[in-house]
Amino acid sequence: MTKEQITNAHWPPETEIPNGDDPTVCPYCSFPLPDDEQLVLHVGLRHYGECTEEEKEAFRDAYVEEEKALNRFRIIALGGLVLLYFGFLIIYALLAG
Ligand SMILES: [Zn+2]
Numbered sequence: 001m002t003k004e005q006i007t008n009a010h011w012p013p014e015t016e017i018p019n020g021d022d023p024t025v026c027p028y029c030s031f032p033l034p035d036d037e038q039l040v041l042h043v044g045l046r047h048y049g050e051c052t053e054e055e056k057e058a059f060r061d062a063y064v065e066e067e068k069a070l071n072r073f074r075i076i077a078l079g080g081l082v083l084l085y086f087g088f089l090i091i092y093a094l095l096a097g
Pocket of ligand 1 (some may be wrong): 019027029030031042043046047049
């Protein structure tokens with residue numbers, strides 16, 4: 001199985017648009033997306049070979065921003081886990097001692 005077959009195995013995913021919602025639609029495959037940022041990421045990931053240079057540049061910028069947000073989330077999540085661990089450890093030490 002090639003990478004392309006794996007990538008397209010579940011494409012397009014099942015989507016349901018709430019009544020009254022006006023989704024942003026991909027100009028290449030008509031897939032509905034919730035906002036412009038998601039559209040930029042979708043075009044860059046699904047249609048990189050056929051999109052324009054401006055779309056590629058927007059995708060690279062959005063990708064970098066997404067990566068920064070993910071790194072911030074990972075650091076905050078790790079900090080939360082460390083606090084939770086030591087919090088339970090201190091509570092255990094107080095109750096057991
Ligand atoms: Zn598309």
